[in-house]
Amino acid sequence: MATEVKLPRLGQGMESGTIVKWLKSEGESVQKGEPLYELDTDKVTQEVEAEASGVLLKISIAEGEVPVGRTIAFIGEQGEAVAESPDGDSAGAAPAPAETRREPEQQRVAAPPVSTTTTNGRIKASPLARRIARERGIDLSSLTGTGPDGRIVAHDLERPAPTAAPVAASAATGEVESRALSSVRKTIARRLTQAWTVPAFQLTVDVDMTRANELVQGQRELNPDVRITVTDVLTKLSAQALMRHRDLNVQFSDDALLVFPNADVGIAVAAPQGLVVPVVHGADRLTIAQIAEARADVVGRAREAKLRTEDLEGGTFTISNLGMYEIDQFIAVLNPPQASILAVGSTRDQVVPRDGELHVLPMMTMTLTCDHRAVDGATGAEFLKTLKAFLEDPGLAL
Amino acid sequence: MPELSYREAVRDALATAMRHDDDVFVMGEDIAEMGGSMGVTHGMLDEFGPERVRNTPISEMALAGAAIGAALQGMRPVAEIMYEDFMTLAAEQVVNQAAKHRYMSGGQLTVPVVFRTQGGAGWSPGAQHAQQLEAWFVHIPGLKIVFASTPEDVRGLLWSSIYDDNPVVFFEHRTLYGIKGSVPEKIEPIPIGKARVQREGEDVTVIATGRLVHESLQAAEEAEKEGVSVEVVDPRTLQPLDEETLVGSVKKTNRAVVAHEAVTRMGFGAEVASVLQYQAFDWLDAPIERVGAKFAPLPFAPVMEQFVVPHADDVLQAIYRTVNKKV
Numbered sequence: 001m002a003t004e005v006k007l008p009r010l011g012q013g014m015e016s017g018t019i020v021k022w023l024k025s026e027g028e029s030v031q032k033g034e035p036l037y038e039l040d041t042d043k044v045t046q047e048v049e050a051e052a053s054g055v056l057l058k059i060s061i062a063e064g065e066v067p068v069g070r071t072i073a074f075i076g077e078q079g080e081a082v083a084e085s086p087d088g089d090s091a092g093a094a095p096a097p098a099e100t101r102r103e104p105e106q107q108r109v110a111a112p113p114v115s116t117t118t119t120n121g122r123i124k125a126s127p128l129a130r131r132i133a134r135e136r137g138i139d140l141s142s143l144t145g146t147g148p149d150g151r152i153v154a155h156d157l158e159r160p161a162p163t164a165a166p167v168a169a170s171a172a173t174g175e176v177e178s179r180a181l182s183s184v185r186k187t188i189a190r191r192l193t194q195a196w197t198v199p200a201f202q203l204t205v206d207v208d209m210t211r212a213n214e215l216v217q218g219q220r221e222l223n224p225d226v227r228i229t230v231t232d233v234l235t236k237l238s239a240q241a242l243m244r245h246r247d248l249n250v251q252f253s254d255d256a257l258l259v260f261p262n263a264d265v266g267i268a269v270a271a272p273q274g275l276v277v278p279v280v281h282g283a284d285r286l287t288i289a290q291i292a293e294a295r296a297d298v299v300g301r302a303r304e305a306k307l308r309t310e311d312l313e314g315g316t317f318t319i320s321n322l323g324m325y326e327i328d329q330f331i332a333v334l335n336p337p338q339a340s341i342l343a344v345g346s347t348r349d350q351v352v353p354r355d356g357e358l359h360v361l362p363m364m365t366m367t368l369t370c371d372h373r374a375v376d377g378a379t380g381a382e383f384l385k386t387l388k389a390f391l392e393d394p395g396l397a398l
Numbered sequence: 399m400p401e402l403s404y405r406e407a408v409r410d411a412l413a414t415a416m417r418h419d420d421d422v423f424v425m426g427e428d429i430a431e432m433g434g435s436m437g438v439t440h441g442m443l444d445e446f447g448p449e450r451v452r453n454t455p456i457s458e459m460a461l462a463g464a465a466i467g468a469a470l471q472g473m474r475p476v477a478e479i480m481y482e483d484f485m486t487l488a489a490e491q492v493v494n495q496a497a498k499h500r501y502m503s504g505g506q507l508t509v510p511v512v513f514r515t516q517g518g519a520g521w522s523p524g525a526q527h528a529q530q531l532e533a534w535f536v537h538i539p540g541l542k543i544v545f546a547s548t549p550e551d552v553r554g555l556l557w558s559s560i561y562d563d564n565p566v567v568f569f570e571h572r573t574l575y576g577i578k579g580s581v582p583e584k585i586e587p588i589p590i591g592k593a594r595v596q597r598e599g600e601d602v603t604v605i606a607t608g609r610l611v612h613e614s615l616q617a618a619e620e621a622e623k624e625g626v627s628v629e630v631v632d633p634r635t636l637q638p639l640d641e642e643t644l645v646g647s648v649k650k651t652n653r654a655v656v657a658h659e660a661v662t663r664m665g666f667g668a669e670v671a672s673v674l675q676y677q678a679f680d681w682l683d684a685p686i687e688r689v690g691a692k693f694a695p696l697p698f699a700p701v702m703e704q705f706v707v708p709h710a711d712d713v714l715q716a717i718y719r720t721v722n723k724k725v
Contacts, residue, residue, distance in 0.1 A: 128652050131680040147684070147722050154652065154683045 002076030003052040009068045010041060010048075011309040016067045017041045020183040024056045030075055035134070037072075038183050044276075044312050045183040050075065058082045125152035132157045136305055137273065184274040195334040199372040202331050203380050205388050209347045209362045212237075212391045215288075223289040231267060231321050232292040234344060237390040239263035239283035240397040242317055245383040249316050251337045252374035266315035266335060267295060269302045276302045277335055279315040323347060329365035339374040340383075343367040364391075399582060405575040407549035408438050408514070411556035412476060414585055416446055419474065422560060425452040425461060426478030426514075435480050436516060436575055462488035462513065466496050466565075469511035474560055482517035482569060483529050496565035497540030508563040512556070516570040518609060518659060519707045525695035528572075528703075530608070530660035535567045536636045536669070542590055543636040545569040547611035549579040551634055554588030562590060571608040571659075593640035595647065599629035602717050603647040605670055606632060606657040610689070610708065614657055617713035626721055636666055644670065645677045652683040653720035657713050662690030687716035 007017055020038040024030055035047035036056075054075045061072045074082045123140045125133070129152045133140050138157060145152035181189075212233055219228045242249045242263040251258040263284040266277040278298035280291055301307050318335045323346040332343035343366065350363040366387075370380045390397040402410060415422040423446075424439060430453040433440030443451045454461040458479055465477035479485050485492070492513060499507045519528040536543050542564050546552035552570065559566040596611060597618055606614040611632045618628035631647050633639055648654045654674050656667035671686040691707045718725055 126683045127679050128681055128683040148719075153722070 002057055002074040002080055002082050003054070004071045005036070005051070005073040005075060007039075007066045007068050007070050007072055008048065010039070010046070011313055014041055014068060016065050018065045019061060019063045019072065020045065020186070021063060022059055022073075023047065024050075026056055026059055028056050030054060030056050040183055040187055041309070044307065044309055045187050046309070055080075123152065124150060126154065128154045129157055182273060184276070188274055191336060192333055195336050198334055198336065200334055200369050201372050201377060201380070202367050202369050203377070203384050204329065204365060204367045205384050206350075207364045207366060207388050207391045208352070209364045209391065211393055213347070213362060215394045219288050223292070226289050226292045227296065228288060228292045229295075230323065230347070231319065231344075232288050232295060233394070234319055234321065234342075234391075235265045235267065235280060235283050235291050235295065236286070236288050237394065237397050238317060238319060238342060238387060239265055239286075241383055241387040241390055243284050244386055245379065247379045248340055248370070248375055248383045250339050250374050251316070252339060252371055253337070257374055260316045262316070264314050264316045266318040266338070267299065268318060268320035268332075268335075269299050271302045271305065273305055276307065276312065277315065277318055278302050278307055278311045279313065281314065318342070319344060323364070329367055331367050332369050334369055334371055336371075339371040340380065341369050342387075343369065399580040401578050402549045402553070402581050403576055403578050404549045404552055404570070405436065405438055407553035407579075407581060408556060408570065409440070409442070410581075411553045411560070411585060412439065413442060413445065415474075415557065415560050416442075416450060421472065422474045422476065423450040423452065423468075424476045424478065425454050425465060427454055427456055427461070427480050429453060429478050434478060436570075436572065438514075438570075438575070439478070458484045458487035459491055462491035463495065465511050465513070466491055466499075466509055469496075469509045469565075470499065470507055474510050474512075476512045476514055476560060479513055479515040481527050482515040482531050483526050485513070485515055485531060485535070485567075488513070489534075492535070492541070492565070492567065493538050497538050500564065501540060509565045510561075510563045512559045512566045512568050514556075514568045514570065516572050516575075518571040518573055519691075519696055519703050520573040520609070522698055522700050522703055523572075523696075524698045528696045530569075530658065530691075532567075532569050532607075532636055532658075533660060533664060533666045533669075536666055540565070541637065542566045543569070544590065544634065545571075545607045545636055546634055547571070547574065547606075547608055547632050549577070550581045551588060551594065551632075553581055554586050555590065555634060557585050558587045558590050561587070566590075569608070573609055574612075577612070588634070590635045591638040591640055592635070593631050593633045593643040595629065595631050595643070597628065597630040599627040599651065601627045601651055602653040602655060602720050603629045603631060603644075603651045604655045604657055604713060604717065605644055605647075605667075606630060606713070607636070607659075607666065609659055610657040610713070613708070613710040614655075614713045616710040617717060620710070620714050621717050624718075624723065624725060626717060626723065628717055633670070639670075639673070641673050641677065645674060648674050648678045649681040652681055654678075654682070655687040655689060655713060655716045655720060657689035657708065657716070659707055660690055661693050662688050663693050665690050684720040684722070687720055689713050689716050 018040040020040050022037045023035050030050045032053040033049050036050040037048055039048050052075045055078045057074045057076050059073045125140050132154055140152055143152050143156050146156055147153040216230055216233055246259055249260045262282045264279050264281045265283040266279045268277050280294045283291055298311050315338055318338055318341040320332045321344040323344055326346045329345040330343050332341045335341050345365045347362045347364040349360050352359050352361045368380055368384050412424055429439040430443045430451050461477055465475040468475045479488055496509050499509050517530055532545055535541055544555050544559055546555045559568050604614040614630045618630055621628045629647055629651055656670045658665055658667055667688045674686055689708045689712050694706055697703050
């Protein structure tokens with residue numbers, strides 16, 4: 001009796017998901033726990049693992065949006081017939097088998113020959129190297145092995161992969177290279193296009209970072225085990241400012257304005273697969289050191305493509321810091337459904353007139369983008385004024 | 399903590415159990431006046447008398463059978479089989495009787511017997527007195543198999559073996575009797591089925607038994623000088639096997655060497671390698687290396703014996719192969 005593969009509910013409030021592509025084709029053998037297909041939800045694109053072992057007998061829904069719980073494929077034994085009811089949802093079509101009894105039989109199913117990704121034979125790689133490559137989405141054929149007989153070992157995946165530059169150079173001049181869109185790229189495109197439909201306004205302010213920099217230094221000395229950055233201080237002070245300006249810690253929905261009790265601050269991260277925004281939950285209640293730890297954890301996992309759905313859920317505000325790229329200032333695009341996002345530029349020495357004299361001060365320019373359906377200009381301005389005051393005199397945030 | 403030799407540690411476990419418990423007694427060939435061919439039971443006749451330190455005729459089958467009979471009657475006998483090569487003569491009793499009665503009686507009978515035996519090369523005893531036959535007995539359901547490598551372990555594990563209600567084949571290594579080590583003041587039973595991490599390391603796990611534990615520790619020190627960090631794990635009991643500790647260590651280091659003095663072919667290490675490849679497949683960064691004796695009867699000639707059985711350098715070369723290091 002074949003096992004039905006149903007679309008899982010991966011997070012609270014998930015009603016449907018979009019199947020991006022199947023990682024196995026019909027007739028191929030599948031082990032429980034192996035990635036089976038890529039699923040796009042409004043939060044994240046992720047690989048979904050098979051919940052049973054056997055042969056992928058039939059893919060009922062190849063791609064597109066599917067409601068949660070719908071049967072999308074069947075896994076069973078080679079040559080087994082699949083019973084499917086007309087609506088594609090075969091729940092109740094036949095009694096469910098006792099799955100625990102199936103295991104020994106399934107293990108005996110011989111794996112059909114699987115084509116490798118190389119043109120001439122098999123890639124020599126250790127099991128550990130294969131696992132790391134699978135988890136990080138690295139193509140083993142792009143690597144050179146340093147193990148015995150050129151075997152790819154784990155160490156080879158730690159080195160930067162040879163860049164694609166030589167390939168590009170060898171392409172004929174003027175020829176356009178076409179790269180298939182990754183599912184993360186598709187999600188970024190869809191969500192930012194959606195953001196563009198939201199009426200937004202921007203507010204810009206310059207901040208004297210003297211005291212904030214001192215605070216970063218002081219915190220580093222106090223917490224030598226944690227790498228504390230300006231982003232952590234910005235996260236903490238933004239969270240404190242959000243708690244004073246609850247009207248900014250909101251989301252616009254069709255029938256109501258949702259006002260959130262906590263400041264869950266998203267931090268935009270340039271991961272190898274594209275932009276992701278993991279969330280530091282309850283930043284208003286965490287110390288700067290705790291924020292630094294939480295940030296290092298989620299950002300680290302974002303870079304390793306190991307984020308979980310809950311890491312990306314529930315943000316009420318986003319910080320995008322391009323200071324490390326020496327960008328003076330920029331305007332960020334909203335991260336829907338959040339109502340505001342803060343774009344942070346680099347801190348650089350500027351001549352500033354103060355009390356009739358010229359001072360050289362470390363200045364930073366930040367720009368707040370707000371969803372005008374939810375937030376008015378004055379609300380945004382008041383928040384920004386408080387945040388500027390906190391950054392210039394962090395003691396005020398206490 | 400007091401220091402005991404491996405030989406004294408075995409004797410201490412036997413004598414302490416006999417003082418503590420009238421059901422425990424020892425029997426074997428030449429174990430009374432002579433104190434056993436390895437001197438393990440030396441002096442015990444004086445303390446416990448001929449009823450409890452019993453010389454037997456030269457028939458391993460008879461003495462094993464007598465020990466099993468006593469165990470079935472509620473005693474806790476410890477039978478010494480002078481050389482593990484001679485376990486082949488006792489095999490019918492050990493394999494077909496001791497291992498089976500508890501199962502075949504539906505649990506109505508228990509066989510709390512210990513077969514102590516010793517073997518191993520390194521002193522030129524030749525092909526019939528130096529074999530390592532532990533794999534023969536690990537293959538038999540119903541037996542527990544212990545192979546300790548240090549004074550502390552041999553004492554604590556022999557104690558647990560005496561008080562286990564199942565038959566235990568207890569292997570000692572001839573060349574380890576003289577090694578010394580500190581032991582707890584009072585005997586602390588060591589649970590059967592728990593491995594010991596003898597040395598922690600990051601790059602390679604060496605799983606070794608008996609004499610090879612010491613050879614592996616020596617190899618680990620050499621490897622350390624070359625920047626390779628080696629973890630050495632002694633399973634101590636071969637059946638039941640502490641798979642969790644072995645697999646956990648290999649998942650940490652990603653590389654494994656399995657080492658014993660017995661021949662590699664069909665050796666205990668083959669089973670360990672199988673457990674590792676199945677449970678830690680996705681963690682392995684190199685093929686599992688096996689170290690054991692060459693597939694040949696052991697020669698008398700010392701240089702030839704030295705050549706056939708593995709030593710620290712063989713373990714070291716295997717360690718280097720797993721990290722693809724050329725030395």
